[in-house]
Amino acid sequence: MKVRIWGCRGSLPAPGPENYRYGGNTSCIQVTEGDTCIILDAGSGIMRLGRFLGPTVKEVHILLTHLHIDHTMGLGFFQPLYNPNVKVHLWGPSTGQEPLLHRLRRYFSPPLFPVKLSELPMHPEVHELGDEEFSIGGIKILSQFLCHPGPTLGYRLTANQKTLAYIPDHEVMLGSSDFPHDPEWTSGFEIANGADLLFHDGAYSSKEYVGKMGWGHSSIRDALLFANMCKVKKLSIFHHEPTRTDEQIESMYRDAVREGNFGFEIEMCAEGNVYEL
Numbered sequence: 001m002k003v004r005i006w007g008c009r010g011s012l013p014a015p016g017p018e019n020y021r022y023g024g025n026t027s028c029i030q031v032t033e034g035d036t037c038i039i040l041d042a043g044s045g046i047m048r049l050g051r052f053l054g055p056t057v058k059e060v061h062i063l064l065t066h067l068h069i070d071h072t073m074g075l076g077f078f079q080p081l082y083n084p085n086v087k088v089h090l091w092g093p094s095t096g097q098e099p100l101l102h103r104l105r106r107y108f109s110p111p112l113f114p115v116k117l118s119e120l121p122m123h124p125e126v127h128e129l130g131d132e133e134f135s136i137g138g139i140k141i142l143s144q145f146l147c148h149p150g151p152t153l154g155y156r157l158t159a160n161q162k163t164l165a166y167i168p169d170h171e172v173m174l175g176s177s178d179f180p181h182d183p184e185w186t187s188g189f190e191i192a193n194g195a196d197l198l199f200h201d202g203a204y205s206s207k208e209y210v211g212k213m214g215w216g217h218s219s220i221r222d223a224l225l226f227a228n229m230c231k232v233k234k235l236s237i238f239h240h241e242p243t244r245t246d247e248q249i250e251s252m253y254r255d256a257v258r259e260g261n262f263g264f265e266i267e268m269c270a271e272g273n274v275y276e277l
């Protein structure tokens with residue numbers, strides 16, 4: 001799998017010279033395996049990705065973790081949705097009540113957006129997901145609900161014996177009764193267990209987290225403990241706060257590394273990063 005980061009900021013796009021290194025676009029990751037194109041979340045980063053894909057792409061699968069605005073705000077600006085020659089599939093969490101299509105229509109309607117979903121030249125095909133396994137092209141996928149406000153999925157993608165885990169919004173501390181001591185009963189464990197590369201929410205410092213408990217995000221410290229529990233090979237800290245500058249992100253990285261030797265690679269995710277798995 002080839003993996004490329006088009007946005008790793010949380011909550012709100014944060015462009016500006018002080019965020020040059022880590023980027024300002026919200027969640028969007030492109031995963032390519034042969035002819036299969038999967039996009040994880042449709043944050044503001046998906047706009048540039050849409051231009052990059054160009055006219056040759058015929059089919060795209062967008063897997064939404066949840067419908068918070070920072071993960072969907074780029075959808076209306078994703079050029080392939082206006083191209084009748086491209087088939088777009090939208091996958092996202094089921095609520096068991098209101099269909100995903102109806103929930104997506106709320107964004108694609110005035111006063112939020114001028115174009116209605118029904119007016120797009122090629123109607124996207126909508127698929128609802130719960131805790132389940134399925135495949136797209138040569139990629140095996142596991143989706144599972146996670147601890148975050150509103151129905152929210154994490155995704156585990158496996159191809160050629162390599163695994164990528166994507167958990168951008170997750171309050172792992174509240175997703176376990178005894179964190180970090182009970183792996184099987186911890187939210188997200190099956191998604192991340194043994195992953196070669198884990199993208200995980202690390203929005204806050206430990207000090208900030210104290211005042212933000214219950215908001216749905218994790219401290220970097222908890223992301224490290226979770227990655228350690230899941231025995232991942234590499235942890236990429238994701239969902240940087242919009243107010244965080246490059247300098248602050250780097251200082252948080254130094255603090256994280258000082259936490260101790262966890263036996264896996266740690267990085268702060270940056271827009272533009274490319275990985276080969």
Ligand SMILES: [Zn+2]
Pocket residue numbers: 010011068070071168169239
């Ligand atoms: Zn988010």
Ligand SMILES: [Zn+2]
Pocket residue numbers: 066068148169216
């Ligand atoms: Zn969220």
